[in-house]
Amino acid sequence: MTRFxxxxxxxxxxxxxxxxxxxxxxxxxxxEVKVEEPAKMETPVATVFTPFKVFMVQxxxxxxxxxxxxxxxHDSFRLAYGxxxxxxxxxxxxxxxxxxxxxxxxxxxxxxxxxxxxxxxAMQKAGxxxxxxxxxxxxxxxxxxxxDQQDRVMIVHHVKDFDTWLKVYDAEGVAKRLEYGxxxxxxxxxxxxxxxxxxxxxxxxxxxxxxxxxxxxxKKIMTDAGVDGPPQINFYKLVD
Numbered sequence: 001m002t003r004f005x006x007x008x009x010x011x012x013x014x015x016x017x018x019x020x021x022x023x024x025x026x027x028x029x030x031x032e033v034k035v036e037e038p039a040k041m042e043t044p045v046a047t048v049f050t051p052f053k054v055f056m057v058q059x060x061x062x063x064x065x066x067x068x069x070x071x072x073x074h075d076s077f078r079l080a081y082g083x084x085x086x087x088x089x090x091x092x093x094x095x096x097x098x099x100x101x102x103x104x105x106x107x108x109x110x111x112x113x114x115x116x117x118x119x120x121x122a123m124q125k126a127g128x129x130x131x132x133x134x135x136x137x138x139x140x141x142x143x144x145x146x147x148d149q150q151d152r153v154m155i156v157h158h159v160k161d162f163d164t165w166l167k168v169y170d171a172e173g174v175a176k177r178l179e180y181g182x183x184x185x186x187x188x189x190x191x192x193x194x195x196x197x198x199x200x201x202x203x204x205x206x207x208x209x210x211x212x213x214x215x216x217x218x219k220k221i222m223t224d225a226g227v228d229g230p231p232q233i234n235f236y237k238l239v240d
Contacts, residue, residue, distance in 0.1 A: 049142065053191065055083055055102045055110045056135045056198075058234070062127035064096050068240075070126035071100070077122070081113035082106050089152060089236035099154065099236055107191055110136055137188035137198050149183065150238045151203040153213070158196050160226035162189060165197065168225035180212035181205030203235075210235075 061067035068088075075085065082105035091097030104110040113119060114134050123132065159165040174184050183202040190196035203209045212218055213233055222231070 051138050051140050052142075053104050053107060053110075053136060053138050054086060054188065055104045055114070056137065057100045057132050058098070059123075059132035060094070060097050060129045062096070062129055064090060064098065067098065067126045067128065070122065074122055077118065078102065078113070081109045081116075083110060083113060085240075087238060088240040089154075090239045092151070092235045092237060097234075097236070099234065104136065107136060135198075136191040137196075138191060139186055139188045141184070141187040143183075143185050147183070147202060149202040149204055151206060151235070152185070152238060153182070153201050153203060153209060153233060153235050155199045155201075155213075155231050155233050156197070157222070157227050157231035158193070158229045160195065160228050162195050162197065165225040165227070168221060172221060177201070178204075179208075181208035182212065206235075 071088075078084070083102045085100075086103045087101045089099045089101075091099075177184065181204045183204060185202050186198070186200040188198040190198070201209070
């Protein structure tokens, strides 16, 4: 019996030590399972500008407030042709001169809208004077972030070759135009004549902007760019 106890005690000690190591190893593995890899950072996706088409109308009215109420009342009529309101401007020199720019989903539907007898009747009732100037264009550059400036100028002119004109326009640069109180806001090409260009600027300094419009330097730039006719320049203030 004594001899049996002699061997039993070492065996118990070895078993106990083995048990302790086994438990520690299990705890270590358990802890290792809990370790998580840090979450991967997602790369921000850059917003890609998609060109869109617009329906533009310029005309004079007998009374702006009366005309505006009539225009807003016919929103469902425009929607039936896939036309949605985008922006409205009122002339600075003539507050009864109006420019309306609406977005269109289908050019042919917009043309059908422009020739609809109901539109002509609605314009007459709203007090539109004379023949309105209607055009459709594809906006290829657009900056619609909100800014404090509400004054705008739209320049419309025809060029010999759009790509040649654009190179000269871009060479002048955004920073140079800003020196003259002009902030680039939009650039579009006529749907039927892609060499007819529409440019919209926000104005930070009206005196500088008007001086620039009549400067010899700008006339030379336009000539070098291939502008082949007198530009149409309209100053207006956003009202909606």
